[in-house]
Amino acid sequence: MRLIKGYPVSLKEKEFHYCPGCTHGLAHRLIAEVLDELEIREEAIGVASVGCSVLAYEYFNCDMQQAAHGRAPAVATGIKRVHPDKVVFTYQGDGDLASIGLAELIHAANRGEKITVIFINNAIYGMTGGQMAPTTLPGQRTSTSPAGRSSSETGFPLKIAELLSTVEGVAYLARVSLHDPAHIVEGKRAIKTAFEYQLAGRGFSLVEILAACPTNWGMTPLKALEFVRDEMLKVYPKGVYRRLEK
Amino acid sequence: MRVIVFIKRGALLMKRLMTGNEAIAEAAIRAGCRYFFAYPITPQNEIPEYMALHLPEHGGVFLQAESEIAAINMVYGAAGAGARVMTSSSSPGISLKMEGISYIAAAELPCVIVNVMRGGPGLGGIQPSQSDYFQAVKGGGHGDYRLLVLAPASVQEAAGLTAEAFVLADYYRNPVLILADGIIGQMMEPVTFEDIKPGENIAKPWATTGARGREPNIINSLYLDPEELEEHNRKLFRKYEEMKESEQRAELYRMEDAELVLVAYGTTARIAMTAVDMAREKGLKAGLVRPISLFPFPERIIRSTIRQSSAYLAVEMSMGQMVEDLRLAVNGERPVYFYGRTGGVVPTAEEILERIEILAGGYEGCA
Ligand SMILES: Cc1ncc(C[n+]2csc(CCOP(=O)(O)OP(=O)(O)O)c2C)c(N)n1
Numbered sequence: 001m002r003l004i005k006g007y008p009v010s011l012k013e014k015e016f017h018y019c020p021g022c023t024h025g026l027a028h029r030l031i032a033e034v035l036d037e038l039e040i041r042e043e044a045i046g047v048a049s050v051g052c053s054v055l056a057y058e059y060f061n062c063d064m065q066q067a068a069h070g071r072a073p074a075v076a077t078g079i080k081r082v083h084p085d086k087v088v089f090t091y092q093g094d095g096d097l098a099s100i101g102l103a104e105l106i107h108a109a110n111r112g113e114k115i116t117v118i119f120i121n122n123a124i125y126g127m128t129g130g131q132m133a134p135t136t137l138p139g140q141r142t143s144t145s146p147a148g149r150s151s152s153e154t155g156f157p158l159k160i161a162e163l164l165s166t167v168e169g170v171a172y173l174a175r176v177s178l179h180d181p182a183h184i185v186e187g188k189r190a191i192k193t194a195f196e197y198q199l200a201g202r203g204f205s206l207v208e209i210l211a212a213c214p215t216n217w218g219m220t221p222l223k224a225l226e227f228v229r230d231e232m233l234k235v236y237p238k239g240v241y242r243r244l245e246k
Numbered sequence: 247m248r249v250i251v252f253i254k255r256g257a258l259l260m261k262r263l264m265t266g267n268e269a270i271a272e273a274a275i276r277a278g279c280r281y282f283f284a285y286p287i288t289p290q291n292e293i294p295e296y297m298a299l300h301l302p303e304h305g306g307v308f309l310q311a312e313s314e315i316a317a318i319n320m321v322y323g324a325a326g327a328g329a330r331v332m333t334s335s336s337s338p339g340i341s342l343k344m345e346g347i348s349y350i351a352a353a354e355l356p357c358v359i360v361n362v363m364r365g366g367p368g369l370g371g372i373q374p375s376q377s378d379y380f381q382a383v384k385g386g387g388h389g390d391y392r393l394l395v396l397a398p399a400s401v402q403e404a405a406g407l408t409a410e411a412f413v414l415a416d417y418y419r420n421p422v423l424i425l426a427d428g429i430i431g432q433m434m435e436p437v438t439f440e441d442i443k444p445g446e447n448i449a450k451p452w453a454t455t456g457a458r459g460r461e462p463n464i465i466n467s468l469y470l471d472p473e474e475l476e477e478h479n480r481k482l483f484r485k486y487e488e489m490k491e492s493e494q495r496a497e498l499y500r501m502e503d504a505e506l507v508l509v510a511y512g513t514t515a516r517i518a519m520t521a522v523d524m525a526r527e528k529g530l531k532a533g534l535v536r537p538i539s540l541f542p543f544p545e546r547i548i549r550s551t552i553r554q555s556s557a558y559l560a561v562e563m564s565m566g567q568m569v570e571d572l573r574l575a576v577n578g579e580r581p582v583y584f585y586g587r588t589g590g591v592v593p594t595a596e597e598i599l600e601r602i603e604i605l606a607g608g609y610e611g612c613a
């Protein structure tokens with residue numbers, strides 16, 4: 001037997017605390033593989049946010065700072081300004097990035113901070129028990145939209161990739177999904193490209209990852225992946241939304 | 247900026263006429279601060295403006311953040327990355343920074359924060375005030391923590407304390423707050439920077455610099471296990487105890503034979519000194535203790551004056567905040583009175599003298 005892929009060096013050998021079928025673990029692994037392939041683990045400084053992935057600093061095998069809820073892009077700005085030669089990334093959920101931290105996100109993007117943001121959009125607040133997020137789909141039931149999200153009362157899914165596509169400091173911007181192997185390969189390619197843009201000093205890069213939260217969606221892991229494929233991708237089309245010359 | 251040459255004990259001393267805000271910025275640069283993140287607010291705008299102009303000359307980074315929240319989190323990132331870093335603001339902006347300051351204190355990161363206080367609450371006003379004392383010395387944000395708080399009473403002292411703040415921040419791995427009022431920030435006085443040297447660059451092996459050839463470093467304030475968090479908080483408080491042991495500072499003014507002891511800090515202390523002089527001319531034995539460290543509060547110095555004193559009078563530009571720490575220090579052994587103006591109104595020496603005279607007359611009606 002031949003080992004095709006081993007455990008990424010950029011991940012600590014620690015069991016994830018994530019629920020079965022959660023996308024966080026998969027996204028962690030893809031980032032770690034990219035850090036390995038680009039040989040930047042020892043140059044990398046990651047910023048963990050507040051959400052189910054708050055313990056990301058326990059998993060990534062590189063220097064890490066844990067940031068206050070929503071403030072990861074500001075923290076990453078501080079780090080990158082001190083160490084312009086290092087690779088700085090944030091890992092944020094949709095409550096963190098698209099709700100409480102929207103200002104920090106947009107301004108870091110607009111300044112063209114040479115950081116990479118990995119944005120996990122699971123359309124819900126996972127850690128606090130399944131409340132509505134700005135990204136929750138119309139009609140989607142959550143613990144704070146028990147009758148389903150009413151757009152006339154609580155607005156529409158906030159489309160971060162589309163929103164940032166006009167921001168001039170953004171060098172690379174993509175939305176991907178990880179619901180099947182082909183999309184996982186595509187998703188990893190986008191993550192790698194985002195880091196390459198940072199390494200080339202081209203500006204701000206972000207990958208929005210459509211993710212499943214089976215626990216708070218009240219679905220089996222399989223059903224949750226189908227929901228990503230059949231419902232989320234309709235509202236959040238995948239694609240590259242901005243890409244400067246490298 | 248005007249340059250004045252003073253002849254002091256035969257030596258030529260180059261002094262520059264500067265505002266307190268500018269002096270704070272210049273002192274920070276000289277102390278080795280190379281990163282500055284802030285958002286504009288009166289009456290401290292001269293600090294970011296000075297930094298914008300001069301920090302790049304020293305290879306540093308000035309960045310105007312999108313908010314005070316972003317600014318303090320940039321400070322968290324930069325401090326965690328090992329840099330000597332500062333932010334400044336005024337009262338409403340400091341309120342916004344409080345969550346970040348709590349994180350910085352919890353993660354034990356060194357940095358310097360300047361609050362040039364204006365009147366509150368709410369949007370309040372833009373005139374000088376001392377009404378953020380509680381917020382400064384009792385923690386301010388959420389959780390069990392303290393800042394080391396220093397209060398300058400002149401432009402020269404603002405410069406000196408700012409420079410020293412970086413050394414103390416590194417030593418204690420704790421944020422240091424310079425608590426100034428709008429007058430200290432705005433007034434011009436001659437100042438020299440000759441004594442200010444870049445603080446020694448102490449090693450920061452804990453900083454996030456990229457895990458090259460070592461185990462990863464983690465900057466964090468999350469402790470999910472309550473026992474662990476309690477242990478962490480106890481560790482923080484051992485540090486605060488060390489500060490109480492080593493950092494209590496105050497200036498004594500005409501205290502040799504003083505019986506009525508005024509206690510005031512910052513601009514108010516300057517005015518209180520004049521009031522003490524006026525009282526002395528009238529034969530009243532007044533003196534002043536001027537706290538320089540507000541956390542730790544100089545309770546040992548206060549207590550050393552109890553035997554000679556008949557009463558204490560706290561004077562503040564607030565409705566009465568520091569007076570509570572004074573009462574704790576005096577511990578009921580002498581009466582403690584309060585006189586304050588607030589909302590941006592600055593007390594006059596005459597008003598304070600009036601209170602001294604009332605107290606000397608034995609009235610208890612001073613409030
Ligand atoms: C200032 C502040 N407000 C609220 C919270 C509580 N909180 C923790 S995680 C979270 C939402 C996280 O949701 P998301 O970013 O979508 O990440 P997920 O858990 O879904 O991965 C909230 C509101 C907090 N920690 N800090």
Ligand code: SF4
Pocket residue numbers: 017018019021022023024052122126127212213214215216
């Ligand atoms: S609650 Fe949702 S986001 Fe959080 S670990 Fe479980 S599945 Fe993942």
